Amino acid sequence: MPRRLLDLPRLLPAVLTAAIVVAGACAADDVPEVPVGPDGYPDPELxxxxxxxxxxxxxxxxxxxxxxRGTKLSDARMVSVYPDVADQVVTVADGVRSMPAFVEVLDPEExxxxxxxxxxxx
Ligand code: HEC
Incomplete structure (x- = not known):
């Protein structure tokens, strides 16, 4: 019986591990970068x-x-839902229904x- 070039069942765990590592590394890459400001640097708070x-x-x-699982936040939706930024801060701090509260987890600056x-x- 000729040996198969690629023994897929045997390689599968390694292939899956590699896929998970790559997906993990890419995950943060999809999160939009902070644009560079006029001084050539991104705003550090952002x-x-x-x-x-x-x-x-x-x-x-x-x-x-x-x-x-959570609502859409992008495309300036937050600015129209929360004309006053303070109201959005309260939502993130205290949570709402299935949105968890972050007041114990993050400091006010975060x-x-x-x-x-x-x-x-x-
Ligand atoms: C466990 C999942 C989960 C995590 C983690 C989470 N959220 Fe949410 N979030 C939700 C859900 C679900 C809602 C919708 C709650 C509702 O109205 O019933 C929501 C709603 C919101 C809203 C209100 C949006 C609106 O349409 O009015 C804001 C703002 C928000 N989240 C911001 C954040 C921020 C910022 C973080 C990270 C610090 C975060 N969320 C982390 C699940 C999550």
Whole structure:
């Protein structure tokens, strides 16, 4: 019996592991980058906000904020839903229905940063 060139069943675990590693590495890449400002640097508060978004929000609201388990946040939706930014900060801090509260998990600066990120970048 000729030996098969690729023994797929035997390779499958390695292939799956590689796929998961690649997917994990790509996940953060899909989260929109903070644009560079006039001084040639991205706004540091928005950079913090993006990292908080990756760590705490993207799994429910989608990498691009387009929604998933959580509502869509992108396309300036947050600015129209919350004309007053303070109301959005309260929602993120206290949660609403199946949206978890973050007041115990994030400090106020992180909440302010991620809220800005959803309004200004997503
Ligand atoms: C476990 C999933 C989950 C995580 C994690 C999560 N959310 Fe949510 N979020 C939801 C759900 C579900 C809703 C809709 C709640 C409702 O109105 O019933 C929601 C609603 C919201 C809303 C209100 C949106 C609207 O349409 O009025 C905002 C703002 C929000 N989330 C921001 C965030 C931010 C910022 C983070 C990260 C710090 C985050 N969420 C993390 C599930 C999540």
């Amino acid at each position: 950079v913090v906000g993006r990292q908080v978004y990756i760590d705490r929000c993207a799994n429910c609201h989608g990498n691009d904020g387009g929604g998933g 909440i302010a940063a991620v809220v800005r990120y959803t309004r200004e970048v997503l």
